[in-house]
Amino acid sequence: MINVTVWNENRHEQKNPVVREIYPEGIHGAIASFLEEGGFRTHTATLDEVEHGLTEEVLNQTDVLVWWGHLAHDEVKDDIVEKVKQRVLDGMGLIVLHSGHFSKIFKTLMGTSCDLKWREADEKERLWVVEPSHPIVEGIGEFIELEREEMYGEHFDIPAPDELIFTSWFEGGEIFRSGCTYKRGNGKVFYFRPGHETYPTYHNKDIQRVIMNAIKWAKPAERKRPVYGNAQPLESIAVKN
Amino acid sequence: MINVTVWNENRHEQKNPVVREIYPEGIHGAIASFLEEGGFRTHTATLDEVEHGLTEEVLNQTDVLVWWGHLAHDEVKDDIVEKVKQRVLDGMGLIVLHSGHFSKIFKTLMGTSCDLKWREADEKERLWVVEPSHPIVEGIGEFIELEREEMYGEHFDIPAPDELIFTSWFEGGEIFRSGCTYKRGNGKVFYFRPGHETYPTYHNKDIQRVIMNAIKWAKPAERKRPVYGNAQPLESIAVKN
Amino acid sequence: MINVTVWNENRHEQKNPVVREIYPEGIHGAIASFLEEGGFRTHTATLDEVEHGLTEEVLNQTDVLVWWGHLAHDEVKDDIVEKVKQRVLDGMGLIVLHSGHFSKIFKTLMGTSCDLKWREADEKERLWVVEPSHPIVEGIGEFIELEREEMYGEHFDIPAPDELIFTSWFEGGEIFRSGCTYKRGNGKVFYFRPGHETYPTYHNKDIQRVIMNAIKWAKPAERKRPVYGNAQPLESIAVKN
Amino acid sequence: MINVTVWNENRHEQKNPVVREIYPEGIHGAIASFLEEGGFRTHTATLDEVEHGLTEEVLNQTDVLVWWGHLAHDEVKDDIVEKVKQRVLDGMGLIVLHSGHFSKIFKTLMGTSCDLKWREADEKERLWVVEPSHPIVEGIGEFIELEREEMYGEHFDIPAPDELIFTSWFEGGEIFRSGCTYKRGNGKVFYFRPGHETYPTYHNKDIQRVIMNAIKWAKPAERKRPVYGNAQPLESIAVKN
Numbered sequence: 029m030i031n032v033t034v035w036n037e038n039r040h041e042q043k044n045p046v047v048r049e050i051y052p053e054g055i056h057g058a059i060a061s062f063l064e065e066g067g068f069r070t071h072t073a074t075l076d077e078v079e080h081g082l083t084e085e086v087l088n089q090t091d092v093l094v095w096w097g098h099l100a101h102d103e104v105k106d107d108i109v110e111k112v113k114q115r116v117l118d119g120m121g122l123i124v125l126h127s128g129h130f131s132k133i134f135k136t137l138m139g140t141s142c143d144l145k146w147r148e149a150d151e152k153e154r155l156w157v158v159e160p161s162h163p164i165v166e167g168i169g170e171f172i173e174l175e176r177e178e179m180y181g182e183h184f185d186i187p188a189p190d191e192l193i194f195t196s197w198f199e200g201g202e203i204f205r206s207g208c209t210y211k212r213g214n215g216k217v218f219y220f221r222p223g224h225e226t227y228p229t230y231h232n233k234d235i236q237r238v239i240m241n242a243i244k245w246a247k248p249a250e251r252k253r254p255v256y257g258n259a260q261p262l263e264s265i266a267v268k269n
Numbered sequence: 270m271i272n273v274t275v276w277n278e279n280r281h282e283q284k285n286p287v288v289r290e291i292y293p294e295g296i297h298g299a300i301a302s303f304l305e306e307g308g309f310r311t312h313t314a315t316l317d318e319v320e321h322g323l324t325e326e327v328l329n330q331t332d333v334l335v336w337w338g339h340l341a342h343d344e345v346k347d348d349i350v351e352k353v354k355q356r357v358l359d360g361m362g363l364i365v366l367h368s369g370h371f372s373k374i375f376k377t378l379m380g381t382s383c384d385l386k387w388r389e390a391d392e393k394e395r396l397w398v399v400e401p402s403h404p405i406v407e408g409i410g411e412f413i414e415l416e417r418e419e420m421y422g423e424h425f426d427i428p429a430p431d432e433l434i435f436t437s438w439f440e441g442g443e444i445f446r447s448g449c450t451y452k453r454g455n456g457k458v459f460y461f462r463p464g465h466e467t468y469p470t471y472h473n474k475d476i477q478r479v480i481m482n483a484i485k486w487a488k489p490a491e492r493k494r495p496v497y498g499n500a501q502p503l504e505s506i507a508v509k510n
Numbered sequence: 511m512i513n514v515t516v517w518n519e520n521r522h523e524q525k526n527p528v529v530r531e532i533y534p535e536g537i538h539g540a541i542a543s544f545l546e547e548g549g550f551r552t553h554t555a556t557l558d559e560v561e562h563g564l565t566e567e568v569l570n571q572t573d574v575l576v577w578w579g580h581l582a583h584d585e586v587k588d589d590i591v592e593k594v595k596q597r598v599l600d601g602m603g604l605i606v607l608h609s610g611h612f613s614k615i616f617k618t619l620m621g622t623s624c625d626l627k628w629r630e631a632d633e634k635e636r637l638w639v640v641e642p643s644h645p646i647v648e649g650i651g652e653f654i655e656l657e658r659e660e661m662y663g664e665h666f667d668i669p670a671p672d673e674l675i676f677t678s679w680f681e682g683g684e685i686f687r688s689g690c691t692y693k694r695g696n697g698k699v700f701y702f703r704p705g706h707e708t709y710p711t712y713h714n715k716d717i718q719r720v721i722m723n724a725i726k727w728a729k730p731a732e733r734k735r736p737v738y739g740n741a742q743p744l745e746s747i748a749v750k751n
Numbered sequence: 752m753i754n755v756t757v758w759n760e761n762r763h764e765q766k767n768p769v770v771r772e773i774y775p776e777g778i779h780g781a782i783a784s785f786l787e788e789g790g791f792r793t794h795t796a797t798l799d800e801v802e803h804g805l806t807e808e809v810l811n812q813t814d815v816l817v818w819w820g821h822l823a824h825d826e827v828k829d830d831i832v833e834k835v836k837q838r839v840l841d842g843m844g845l846i847v848l849h850s851g852h853f854s855k856i857f858k859t860l861m862g863t864s865c866d867l868k869w870r871e872a873d874e875k876e877r878l879w880v881v882e883p884s885h886p887i888v889e890g891i892g893e894f895i896e897l898e899r900e901e902m903y904g905e906h907f908d909i910p911a912p913d914e915l916i917f918t919s920w921f922e923g924g925e926i927f928r929s930g931c932t933y934k935r936g937n938g939k940v941f942y943f944r945p946g947h948e949t950y951p952t953y954h955n956k957d958i959q960r961v962i963m964n965a966i967k968w969a970k971p972a973e974r975k976r977p978v979y980g981n982a983q984p985l986e987s988i989a990v991k992n
Contacts, residue, residue: 156663158664158666160490160494160665165490184640187913187933188674195664195685201679211400251407254401255411261874265872380619381599384739386737387740387741390747397926424893440743441744443879454667495665496627497626497667500661500684502661643937644934645972697884731883731885733888737893744875
């Protein structure tokens with residue numbers, strides 16, 4: 029069984045009744061709920077908890093971390109970000125959702141600004157599958173259609189993804205690389221665009237399916253970690269020298 | 270349960286007592302044997318069977334096809350190659366071993382000559398893992414060492430792999446991209462270098478583990494295949510026109 | 511100076527007065543014309559010439575080949591396709607335009623069906639730049655807008671490009687990976703989507719600029735070709751054996 | 752003409768007579784010298800200069816920055832690193848040499864630890880070309896042989912390179928991805944392994960050629976930078992909303 033920790037900033041939910049109505053248990057609660065039904069062992073953590081809820085103990089029991097943040101990226105402490113980064117490099121999977129593109133953890137793993145275009149105009153989004161053989165799109169049709177979403181547009185300032193899984197079409201004239209995989213150290217990272225807080229995106233069955241598929245894909249490989257530093261040569265050269 | 274068909278040219282085994290001693294049941298038999306133990310449902314097929322053993326019925330029950338060939342690539346009929354290619358594009362996984370780099374099926378899926386350097390000199394090979402997070406290297410250490418193998422050297426004329434998993438070191442001065450993944454259509458392809466017929470390579474537990482991992486990775490994604498051709502637009506533009 | 515051969519099927523121009531009006535000198539003539547102005551040494555070749563105009567002599571003087579075809583892919587002779595493929599693997603650049611996605615030369619270099627969705631509905635196309643640092647987009651803004659074009663939509667059955675340069679947005683709801691680079695052997699390949707015969711796309715200055723940039727990018731690297739086959743080891747191992 | 756700034760830590764040269772003998776003008780001096788001969792406009796900068804020699808004025812006149820560091824990565828000030836990173840994202844090319852794998856600028860652009868194995872044992876290194884069509888290997892044979900170098904071995908903890916150009920073979924049993932390209936924002940990055948301070952590696956003509964080729968490849972693309980933030984839609988949707 030895969031252990032998932034769903035991290036949410038959990039601020040919009042406190043301030044905006046629209047968001048609270050869509051996600052009465054918070055975005056983290058909504059995500060954790062469908063994950064539990066999907067057979068994952070699920071834990072939640074939020075910004076205002078001690079150590080943002082990401083204690084050593086919690087991370088020790090996390091195979092894959094899901095991340096949603098927006099208003100308060102700057103409030104996430106640098107030492108927690110560093111700790112999470114080390115976990116990813118050591119093998120923990122990381123699923124970064126929507127406005128998490130600007131989170132410290134995503135930016136430090138990417139090495140770029142992760143900037144983009146955006147617009148709130150109740151636009152239709154179609155996420156087209158461009159990599160049909162990938163386990164992340166199992167059970168998904170040719171595209172996922174969301175009647176209304178926030179627009180994110182290119183240029184999206186990320187490194188070219190290892191695998192481009194989805195590209196989004198928006199009514200207003202933009203496209204966006206909306207499902208991107210990366211490997212970093214021993215860990216796997218998936219960025220998945222949809223999920224603006226004022227739309228019921230995480231109640232969509234296809235979106236839920238993609239997140240569950242991504243978690244399965246991102247779980248750590250079971251093997252010893254590489255060893256670094258000063259190394260011994262083959263015997264033959266050792267003798268020579 | 271994953272259905273695997275192990276295809277082997279099965280000619281060296283008929284001609285060379287050294288090969289027959291190492292692989293009394295043939296290379297296909299040896300591979301099928303450890304796959305069965307590993308929990309796969311296994312079938313074998315060889316060049317001299319009717320339709321090279323790759324009938325419609327066999328292919329219908331194949332999730333992943335393993336391919337070993339060397340002496341008789343030219344004897345594989347073009348229509349069978351075409352049939353296998355269509356299966357891969359439709360989702361069947363394909364694991365191409367060693368001298369299969371020059372098989373018609375691999376060359377037609379790659380689009381390049383797939384040529385390389387080689388030497389038979391009983392050299393030590395070390396397959397170094399360069400992608401530590403990949404499911405294909407689960408349970409594998411930092412490298413796999415084979416005391417003696419045929420050398421394959423760069424330049425290996427393949428498209429840059431989607432993922433480079435292993436790179437080999439050889440005693441005589443060469444390196445080789447020895448574990449390479451590709452996606453083609455709905456199918457996944459893994460090329461894995463080791464396995465010259467005069468060495469007991471497929472009895473090596475690490476080599477067996479990699480092949481089993483690769484089969485799990487290459488199994489078809491469960492989803493409907495994309496539709497091609499003339500397409501309908503969104504309603505709004507349909508009305509406009 | 512770079513030697514470019516522009517190959518065109520040149521059939522629509524014979525049959526359709528609309529096409530003839532837009533391209534009185536043929537699509538090949540229009541492309542050759544702006545290339546000449548851009549400082550390239552240009553030659554044209556068409557389907558109905560002897561050897562489709564791609565004789566040994568012509569290919570010997572071609573650094574980069576531009577390819578436009580649509581109605582008559584099947585009439586291109588297999589031996590000519592094979593000859594062109596060998597040239598690409600040996601270093602000749604290849605720029606495949608629009609409906610050339612279904613040409614024999616592109617399909618054999620890709621290894622996939624190269625199929626796609628399409629629609630003729632006078633739709634607006636926006637080609638968004640997703641790789642801003644690439645020499646192919648020098649002098650190009652954030653997107654190229656074409657007022658009316660044929661739609662091509664995903665899934666586009668190609669191998670994941672080495673570099674994804676452009677992705678198109680279409681009015682009717684589709685997206686398309688419309689600028690893709692590949693390396694094959696010693697050669698470089700660029701697929702560029704726009705250019706349906708009934709629109710004046712190749713008169714567009716941005717489209718011309720991309721094609722010229724792509725030719726510069728695709729010109730052969732000046733170096734000796736790799737050697738394949740049986741190889742000598744380092745002296746030390748030679749002695750040992 | 753391309754403006755190159757060669758940055759060097761310049762500490763080994765102060766402490767170690769062996770290094771001073773090989774590079775009497777410092778590593779930066781040696782590199783600048785062959786670049787000048789190669790037709791580049793060259794400037795040098797070192798750690799102990801004000802702002803490490805990387806003032807606004809210097810960076811304003813730098814198309815491509817070459818980086819060599821080893822002993823004193825930690826002494827490079829974070830604000831200078833941040834400034835250089837912004838330049839790269841804005842288009843400046845960056846060539847990172849040898850022990851620069853552990854520099855702050857490389858690590859922050861990669862997002863990983865950039866750790867590796869190493870050994871000082873006077874080993875032969877062969878850098879094999881695995882991407883024969885790339886402009887970085889123009890004029891280079893199938894491999895570059897260095898009689899004696901420090902060994903760097905896998906696992907090298909970097910993101911999978913956009914393009915893998917060289918892979919090194921070492922006498923003692925290791926391989927290493929020794930020539931790697933990356934794009935970050937509008938900038939291009941090339942990591943090139945050779946160049947331990949106690950060997951005359953930067954006097955090698957092939958090594959010089961690769962560095963010069965890489966600088967040409969890495970020069971900024973001439974185009975306007977992407978715009979980020981709140982974006983206007985197409986007129987049609989603007990009207991609708």
